[in-house]
Amino acid sequence: MTESATEVRGLPLGAFMAGAAVSVSLGVYGSVHEASEEGPFQLFFSGSTQLKVWFTTVAVILAVVQLMTALRMYGRISFPAVTPPWFGDLHRLSGTTAFIFTLPVAYICLWTFGFNGGASDARTLIHSVLGCLFYGALAAKIFVIRKKSGPAWALPVLGGTVFTILIGLFLTSAVWFWSDSGFPSF
Ligand code: HEM
Numbered sequence: 001m002t003e004s005a006t007e008v009r010g011l012p013l014g015a016f017m018a019g020a021a022v023s024v025s026l027g028v029y030g031s032v033h034e035a036s037e038e039g040p041f042q043l044f045f046s047g048s049t050q051l052k053v054w055f056t057t058v059a060v061i062l063a064v065v066q067l068m069t070a071l072r073m074y075g076r077i078s079f080p081a082v083t084p085p086w087f088g089d090l091h092r093l094s095g096t097t098a099f100i101f102t103l104p105v106a107y108i109c110l111w112t113f114g115f116n117g118g119a120s121d122a123r124t125l126i127h128s129v130l131g132c133l134f135y136g137a138l139a140a141k142i143f144v145i146r147k148k149s150g151p152a153w154a155l156p157v158l159g160g161t162v163f164t165i166l167i168g169l170f171l172t173s174a175v176w177f178w179s180d181s182g183f184p185s186f
Pocket of ligand 1: 026030049052053056059102105106109110113114115116119124127128129130131132134169170172173174176177
């Protein structure tokens with residue numbers, strides 16, 4: 001069945017709507033939710049902030065693996081010389097695992113602080129906005145993947161956007177925390 005031109009043209013709008021719905025819902029929840037001011041769990045870390053900082057770091061390392069496999073599969077880089085047949089699986093597995101590592105982090109952020117945590121500094125506001133945009137961009141990417149269609153630029157652009165937002169989240173939280181409190185602290 002050939003894709004109608006309307007379907008191809010409509011897909012970016014559908015992806016945008018899906019992403020916007022997720023981002024706005026997180027922002028609204030974060031704004032109306034009464035911040036608990038204490039982390040709901042911390043596993044084996046000394047505190048929920050340390051848990052978030054390390055889980056975010058693991059998510060970023062996995063996202064870099066996902067980016068490198070994508071760049072090789074799209075022929076943007078030439079290492080390794082021959083693309084291993086399992087690179088597609090590694091791309092999906094690293095991306096899915098990175099996403100899973102962000103979930104408890106975002107849950108603790110929203111539960112403990114809500115949106116912006118009542119702070120007045122630009123870093124926390126930028127971080128909170130990026131946090132909501134991250135899941136919106138991810139929802140848009142999954143929308144495009146599941147449609148198995150659409151303009152050739154949609155997936156690389158959305159993949160790059162998700163990666164860039166995650167790096168922004170990392171810089172405005174884990175990297176800030178370490179520069180403020182010292183590295184490493186478990
Ligand atoms: C879903 C929306 C999100 C909101 C509203 C949000 C909000 C916040 C706020 C208000 C803080 C406290 C900032 C401070 O006082 O220092 C914080 C801390 C933190 N957030 Fe988020 N966040 C979100 C998502 C995320 C995501 C997706 C990640 C990582 C993938 C993340 C990683 C962190 C880390 C590591 C900290 C602790 C370091 C710090 O205190 O800055 N957040 N978040």
